[in-house]
Amino acid sequence: MSSSYLFEVWTAIQIVMVVGLVLIAIRSRSSEKKKYPPVVGAWMVVRDLVLFKDKVPHRTFYQWAKCYGPVYSVRTGFSSAVVVLNSAKAARQAMTEHHSSITAKNLTTALKVLSLDQTMVALSDYGRDHRLMKKLMVSHLLGTTPQRNNAFMREEMVQKLITSVYLELKEACNDTVNMSKIILDHLFPFALNQVIGKTVEPLYVEELGSEIVSVQDMYNLIVGDPGNAALEINWRDFLPFVNRWFPNKKLRKMLDDVTKRRSALVKALIRQERDLLASGKEWKGYLDMLLKEGEILSERQLETAIWEPVIESTTTSHVAMVWAFFNLAKHPHTQERLYKELEQVCGNKALEEEDLGKLAYLKGIFYETVRRHSPLPLVPLRIVHEDVEIDGYHVPAGWEILINIWGANNYEGEWKNSEEWRPERQLEFPVEEDIYRTMVFGAGNRLCAGWAQAVTIASLVIGRIVQNFELKMPTGHEEDYDTIINTGTHKQHPLFSILTPRNA
Template sequence: MSLDLFESWTALQLLVLAVLFAIAMKSRSSKSKKYPPRMGVWTIVQDLVLHKDKVPHRTFTCWAKTYGPIYSVRTGATSAVVVLSSSKAARQAMTEKHSSITAKKLTTALQVLSLDKTMVALSDYGKDHRLLKKLMVTHLLGTAPQRNNVKMREEVVQKLIGSIYSALNHCSADGRDAVNMSKILLDHVFSFALNQVIGRDVKPLYVEELGSEIVSVQDMYHLIIGDPATAALEINWRDFVPFVNRWFPNKKLHAMLKEVTRRRAAVVKALIRQERELLSSGKEAKGYLDMLLKEGEGLREKQLETAIWEPIIESTTTTHVTLVWAMFELAKNPHVQDRLFKEIEKVCGNKCVEEGDLSNLPYLKAVFYETIRRHSPLPLVPLRVVHEDVEIDGYHVPAGWQILINIYGANNYEGEWENPEEWKPERQLVFGEEDDLQRTMTFGAGKRLCAGWTQAVSIASLALARISQNFMWEMPAGHEEDYETIINTGTHKLRPLMTILTPRNV
């Protein structure tokens, strides 16, 4: 064997040994890392069964009781999904590790309905996300605009109280008729969300693309929120097998989503046209849309549409879900209802509760935070992709895996909450406001803290205080254990909240 051939053969052997050594070290390193407990390989059929009940957050929470608050699930052909069901792990992912967990992975339905991640809440971090969030905070959800909206919030709550009295006037003489509080609350909460975005009560609206006029708030709600929310629930099994979704898309689903999106966009465009006409005729600019039309010249058309639609759907959902479940729990717990009324009476006397009084009502705050703990308005945070290896609560999560934060599970984790299935406001009295935000995780944490959390607390707390100040209520027989939920824009009560109200005559 020549010297050159010998040297080449030796070099090749050394190269092979080096590669084998590197592979062995990597394998050894991989084996030494602690991975989240893994469930068995779940087929697409099982995934579909999981989603059929429309309450996947409960399923994930049940699995956490077996596998622990952090575990991984392999769904079909996609990479593993790590489910976080404790406040500690969720907070770590949202704060300390947020820079390693950025891109959001959406279902087909959410991808279409969000206009390809144009929504702030569903967009990936970048230039567009920063611009839209800055506009929303500066002109709608920040300290200054929220201070300017105090009167608007107090007026809508006063109208809400008036509507409840009006409903009672149509009840039988004995006052034992049940009132549909879900509907009354939704009408006023949605009207408020529209008002703060548009800057006025919305007039009858002619929608050119639909060839019809929208007169009722209910019709507008269904077109803007109800129908898109229902469409968002559609599960496309192809989402679990990306190459199939790419080459053989679900044409029927896409057609339905396209139609829902078209109708929603038609209404939003009509609102924009109507507002432009009013501004050109001398209307004072005071709503969020007015500010966008003045200062958002660089926005693309679909960005403008989404910038208007997003705060309407998010404000409506969070406030409505919280109020319905708070009234439900207070009806089941008359002693809590009585304690809340006595606190309000002690602080406010016979005068109507005002927003400035809320800081002096700690038990009211406890009722609010315990409600969003037990009944998280948004139970699951959309999937996020890990783009670099990260460690969460002692577990190694490789790049390419996905993170699913189970807010409902974190808020009901037995390792952090004593008897979490109980609704007990007293447990919240030991925490300060910052602790409330961190413990419940409902509004996120760190840079992922929901920009609208102060408004959600203000409008829901004020409405609940005024209702408690004016009425006592209970549920009809047989409704006390009606905990069934359905997820669309939030964890809505499956059946309407029916209550028997008695005026306090304060």
């Protein structure tokens, strides 16, 4: 090998090294110009996510925001990080301006299993299947026309609920009523009836080998058990390499069992409806429409299209109503102001849906309640596909975004004295910004399809209860703000209220 050849090789190596160093320097200098989110210290992550793993994560993320600001990052690997957003401004930017760059979701173990691997509209990636499922839901169940056609069902549900309260007071030995149970006893059957198109009846479920008789059992299988399972925190999800090597097998078995039981009931409902249609039943209702569309829906999509709207219609409205009555009972002056507004607008007649647009204070009570007690505190992780800038911070492709809805709705930089429940603050919003009063219903293309129904149902029930009864808090329950553990904001203990009929 000649010396000239060796010299050429060595020269080439030197040139490559110099060019590489120059590129690294340019990239480094370019990176220095970019403003990255503050990084949460590793010790704080270990301390709060591992040692105190019974803490509710949305509150933990909110506490970190007090130290690092509303936008910060948590390292999850050598080159990637999770950027946590704790303000409405930052969350809205991610959901609207940068939607096309942040579309795919990275679900927790619980949500991935329970959503049937992202078949659920609310948890699916934005794509063809998502658009198809959402279109069917909006066009035939939650859109303007189907909601108008279902108004009689909402009115019937509210009437039965009010009647149940009167009967409870008459039959009970005192004037204290379990409002949590009464609301759920009427809200879930309404949500299920709206989907399957008929009153819920006893049903034999072959896969379970038993007859499901009570509505409570159906609620547990479709909403209650999956809802509780979804709240289970698997801290391995925050450390993907650990989750791959050491999966939580016990958690996975529990999730599979809950999913199979829910699927068994839903399949039985589908078979029952198919048999009725085959025997000559008239085609009507959401489930019947879905069966007509059977060729374009997989079995998994058909099942999800039934239980998803039932879950969402039940949980959000139930959380909102329970916490609204809790706060109204605690704040007599607020309750009295609402009663006066109802008197002024409705006179002696019962509140109707047509009146809701004239009741600004009632609307304020609803939105302030879901702000203070966000039904969904955390939005699942989203993967950043392209470099974006959020609230002045550079977020590179490959990182992930976690939106802390609860944190955004309690961020002191946007909500003064955020821990106070004060409906008056909601009166500052113009009507056209209703959907942006809080981050509860999302924004942009991922806006919750059922937000209008949730507002309508909760407002109707709250208004009609206040029209008929004066609420008071039982002694000893005034500070019962406890919520269920982990990622939920449901009230941990049932809401008991002292109700006095106003027409007595």
